Amino acid sequence: MIGSAPAAISSAPASRQSVCLAGLARRMCSVLYEALLLAALLFLVDFMLLPLTSPQRFDAAHALQLPELPARVLSFCALFAAAAVYFVWSWTGGRRTLPMKTWRMRLVDRAGGPLTYKTAFVRYLAAWIGPGLALCTYVLMKPVGLGGVAVVPLALNYLAAFFDPARQFLHDRIAGTRLLHGLS
Secondary structure, eight states: OTSSSOBOOOOTTSOOOOOOEOOOOHHHHHHHHHHHHHHHHHHHHHHHHHHOOOOOSSSSOOOOOEEEEEEEEHHHHHHHHHHHHHHHHHHHHTTOOOOHHHHTEEEEESSSSSSOHHHHHHHHTTTTTHHHHHHHHHHHHHGTGGGGGGHHOOOOOOGGGGGGGGOOOOOOHHOEEEEESSOO
């Protein structure tokens, strides 16, 4: 069953109580909640960058225009960095994001301990595999009118859980992390 949690973790230290891996349905719901919070954060960061990236400098008399390439690159890099800071900080030192707290989940490394900054950053970068492939697919397929196909690899990291024996997301498998359930 998709929502059921796999067996208890055996690699956790003996002093800790046995906890279960978070079920797939619980993790998917957490991802949706996380997407809402991340969207709010990115809107705020993008709004703060508006004076630097807007081609019209807030002149309402003109039609909307796409910013020049350097402004778009600056905006993407700033949004990428803001999301990295949010997630890496939230995943290290035993901290959790709001959706992880709401769904009573904790992110741990292979040994069952809190993540280091390196492991959290690897997990963040690995989470970009699906979106990165989607972006490449869009760039390659748009000229032939098939840009919509880019939606398929977008969710690759999460769809991989349906094929993984332990039902782990791709970025958790790569980073060696696990989401545990049952912790307050």
